[in-house]
Amino acid sequence: MTKTSIPSSPSSLTTLSDTEHDLPMAPPEILPTTEKKPRLTFLFVTVILGVLIFLIALVSTFMTRSKVSQEAVSTPIRESPSPTAAPIMSTLAPVVPKTPPTASPTVTSSLSPTVRSPTTAPTRIAFDPGNLVKDSSQGLLLSVGLQARILAQAGQPVQYNVTHQSSLPFHAMPDFGATFVDTRPENPGGWIYVSNSEVRRPWYQGGVGAITFDSQGHIREYRMILTNTTANCGGGVTPWGSWVSGEEYREGLFWQVDPTGTRPPEILTVGKEKGMYESFAADPQRNQYFVTEDFETGPIRRFIPSSTHPTDPWKTLHGEGETTYLYLQPTSEQEGTYTWISNKNRAQSNAQALFPNCEGIDVHGDKLYFISKKIETVFVLDLAGNSYTSYSTRQGLFQGQPDQMIQLQGNADNTLYFFTEDGSASAGVHARNRAGQIFTILEGPTYSNEVTGLAFSPDKTRMYIAFQDDGILFEIVRQDGLPFSARSLNLRYHSSAFDTV
Ligand SMILES: *[C@@H]1O[C@H](CO)[C@@H](O)[C@H](O)[C@H]1NC(C)=O
Ligand SMILES: *[C@@H]1O[C@H](CO)[C@@H](O)[C@H](O)[C@H]1NC(C)=O
Numbered sequence: 001m002t003k004t005s006i007p008s009s010p011s012s013l014t015t016l017s018d019t020e021h022d023l024p025m026a027p028p029e030i031l032p033t034t035e036k037k038p039r040l041t042f043l044f045v046t047v048i049l050g051v052l053i054f055l056i057a058l059v060s061t062f063m064t065r066s067k068v069s070q071e072a073v074s075t076p077i078r079e080s081p082s083p084t085a086a087p088i089m090s091t092l093a094p095v096v097p098k099t100p101p102t103a104s105p106t107v108t109s110s111l112s113p114t115v116r117s118p119t120t121a122p123t124r125i126a127f128d129p130g131n132l133v134k135d136s137s138q139g140l141l142l143s144v145g146l147q148a149r150i151l152a153q154a155g156q157p158v159q160y161n162v163t164h165q166s167s168l169p170f171h172a173m174p175d176f177g178a179t180f181v182d183t184r185p186e187n188p189g190g191w192i193y194v195s196n197s198e199v200r201r202p203w204y205q206g207g208v209g210a211i212t213f214d215s216q217g218h219i220r221e222y223r224m225i226l227t228n229t230t231a232n233c234g235g236g237v238t239p240w241g242s243w244v245s246g247e248e249y250r251e252g253l254f255w256q257v258d259p260t261g262t263r264p265p266e267i268l269t270v271g272k273e274k275g276m277y278e279s280f281a282a283d284p285q286r287n288q289y290f291v292t293e294d295f296e297t298g299p300i301r302r303f304i305p306s307s308t309h310p311t312d313p314w315k316t317l318h319g320e321g322e323t324t325y326l327y328l329q330p331t332s333e334q335e336g337t338y339t340w341i342s343n344k345n346r347a348q349s350n351a352q353a354l355f356p357n358c359e360g361i362d363v364h365g366d367k368l369y370f371i372s373k374k375i376e377t378v379f380v381l382d383l384a385g386n387s388y389t390s391y392s393t394r395q396g397l398f399q400g401q402p403d404q405m406i407q408l409q410g411n412a413d414n415t416l417y418f419f420t421e422d423g424s425a426s427a428g429v430h431a432r433n434r435a436g437q438i439f440t441i442l443e444g445p446t447y448s449n450e451v452t453g454l455a456f457s458p459d460k461t462r463m464y465i466a467f468q469d470d471g472i473l474f475e476i477v478r479q480d481g482l483p484f485s486a487r488s489l490n491l492r493y494h495s496s497a498f499d500t501v
Contacts, residue, residue, distance in 0.1 A: 127478045129431060130439030138474070139446035141428075145479050146442065151211065151219065151464070154471020158211065158222035166222035171197035171209040174466040174473055176234045176279075177453030180241055180259040182212060189215025191458050192259040194225065194243045195466065195473070196232035206232040208245050208257050217462060217475075225261040229253075233294070234359065236280030240313040244268065246277035248294055254280060256317050268317045270303035281361040281368070283383060289317065292358035292370060299347040300326040300358060300370065302340050328354050328379075328388065335389045338381055355379060416485060420451040420465070427451040429465055442476065460485050 127145035135142045142148060152158045152170035159165045175196040182190040192212050199205040208226035211219055226232070226245060233248035243257045252275055254268035270291055271277055278294040289303045305321040324340035325347030331337065341347055351358075357374040368381040381388045417432045418441070427450055428443035441463075444451065448469030455464045460483035463476040478484065 125479050127480055127482070129441060132440060132443065139444065140474075141440075141443040141445060142476070143439075143441055146476055147479050148442075148474050148476050150472060151475050152222070152473040158219060160219045160221070168222060168224065170222065170471065170473070171195070171199070171207065171224070172471050173198040173200075173206075173468055174209070174471060175232065175452045175468060176245075177455045177464060177466070178235070178237050178243060179455045179457055179464070180237075180243070181458050182260065183241065184260055184262075187212065187214060187220065190220065193455060193464055194257070194259050195453050196235060196245050198231050198233050198248070198468070200231045200249060203230045203249075203251075204228045206230045206247070208232055208243065208255075210259055210261060211473075213457070217457065223261055225259065226255055226257045226265045229255065234277075234279035234292075236282065236361070238313070238317070239282050239284040242314060244280040244317070246271075246279060246291070248276050248278060250274070250276065252277040254291060256314065263314065266314075266318050268303075269305075269319065269321055270301050270317070270323055278359050279361045279370075281363045283363045283368070285365075286383065287316070290361055290363070290368065290370075292361045294357050294359055294373070296356045296374070297348040297352045298356070298358060299344060299351045300355070300361070302326070326350070326355075330354065334391065335387065337386050338388050339386065418454060418463075418484070420454050427467070429454060429463070447472065456484060459483060 125145045127143065129143045131144045132141040133144055134140075135148055138148045138150065140148055154172040154174070155169050157165040157167070158170050175198040177193055177195040180192045180194065182192050184190075190213055192210050194208055194210045196208055197206045199207075206229050207224050208229075210223055210225045212221040214220050229245070230247050231249045231252070232245045235243060235245040238244060238256070241259070243259055245255045245257055247253055247255075252271075254271045254277055255265045256268060257265045268291075270289060271293075275293045276295040276298060278292045278298075281290045283289070287305065287308060289305075291301050291303070293299065293301075302324050303317075303321050304324075305316050305319055307319060309315040309319075324342050325344055327339050327341045327347055327350050329337050329339070355370075355372040355375070355377070357372060359371050359373045361368070361370040363369075363383070366382060366384040368383050369378060370381075371378050377390050377392055379388055379390045418429060419431070420427070420429055427447065429441040429451060430438060431441050432438045442465075444467055447467035450468045451465055452468045453464060453466040453473065456462065457464075461477060461481065463484055464473065465476065466473045478486075
């Protein structure tokens with residue numbers, strides 16, 4: 001994707017202040033009362049001594065407990081508590097610190113098997129979306145209860161484990177990314193994260209890189225699955241589990257790429273005449289495919305293959321077929337009807353007038369969504385009919401320029417929409433819940449201002465994001481081990497700059 005500068009107000013940050021972890025006040029001293037008889041005095045002294053010893057023990061255990069909670073907040077990397085602290089904590093059950101409670105047993109029991117054993121993490125912190133705290137080691141501001149690790153850095157080998165690393169350095173300018181279940185029998189339960197490389201100059205230095213994870217989320221391999229291409233920017237996922245990558249330069253093409261790297265990449269029939277290509281979307285129900293071109297006169301193309309390939313759907317995108325172009329006929333500012341025409345020139349003028357510079361495109365059921373970046377508008381076409389509507393992204397769901405949006409279906413009332421934005425003062429990942437509350441999941445104030453490659457592992461416990469110009473790829477997980485679609489323990493979503501809109 002290319003950059004534009006739409007300003008947006010900086011987010012106000014909520015950080016945990018030190019006062020929230022202040023040690024409890026020492027209990028008031030107990031003064032001895034006057035004695036009447038020597039025997040009573042002895043009894044009295046014994047009782048008072050006993051009470052004092054108890055109080056000292058109470059205060060010291062309280063301090064230990066507060067310290068443990070404080071460490072858990074400032075250092076998300078879990079450590080087992082010292083052997084002396086553990087039994088004391090268990091005897092002090094009624095004393096509740098101000099910090100969030102550790103995960104309840106029901107949460108622990110629902111952990112997926114890919115998450116580290118709960119015994120290593122006695123001080124889990126509840127996920128508190130929007131409550132940002134500084135993660136000083138990584139230069140990120142993370143919502144409380146999240147944990148980040150760097151997976152790869154452009155120009156450096158990808159570290160698999162202490163003894164192994166990739167022979168290739170990680171690609172520069174990581175852009176759109178997606179995850180796929182690894183279909184190879186030698187990696188059961190594993191998955192693959194693919195990532196476009198938007199290197200523009202010199203030509204033929206872009207491509208697509210792929211990181212393979214095993215079923216535990218450990219990196220097994222990094223390799224390039226498409227090379228000798230230029231400015232690989234957007235793309236899309238096919239219904240049969242391959243990746244389509246678009247080249248955004250004047251000689252651009254669309255490529256179908258096998259995430260495992262087994263099948264050689266192939267050029268799509270649609271767009272063979274070359275262009276500034278961006279994204280791809282499939283409508284499996286009607287066997288039709290759509291692509292966008294990020295250019296002022298870039299039309300939206302629709303491809304309908306002449307034949308189906310039930311045994312090898314990969315071929316669907318490379319054979320003969322019909323390409324037509326979108327033509328909108330507005331009836332008011334926000335709605336109208338549409339047709340697909342074969343006259344490219346007419347379609348180009350129509351795009352220039354009504355939907356210039358299109359980026360993301362997606363199909364959900366009977367709806368085709370695409371974003372015209374230049375006029376900050378989302379268009380929604382009814383694929384079952386011939387009408388469309390549009391709405392501005394300047395207000396409401398988004399504030400700047402939504403770049404990528406992923407809908408995570410949780411339990412009925414907990415659908416979350418995760419999105420990244422260009423042009424914010426501080427680039428980050430944001431989410432919106434069904435109630436319309438928008439909150440910041442993380443920000444990277446020390447990194448370049450474009451967050452790319454947002455994707456989730458198939459079980460949704462891991463989020464992947466990249467800071468494009470820095471070439472850094474992060475993995476973000478919830479410390480409670482739950483998927484990002486799960487309800488957070490703390491239902492009090494914090495506000496961010498977004499709800500001032
Ligand atoms: C490290 O990774 C390599 C490559 O995936 C693998 O062959 C090797 O067994 C791993 N070593 C350890 C100690 O996990
Ligand atoms: C790289 O791509 C260009 C343009 O398609 C082509 O002319 C060239 O032969 C390719 N080089 C290699 C090594 O495949």
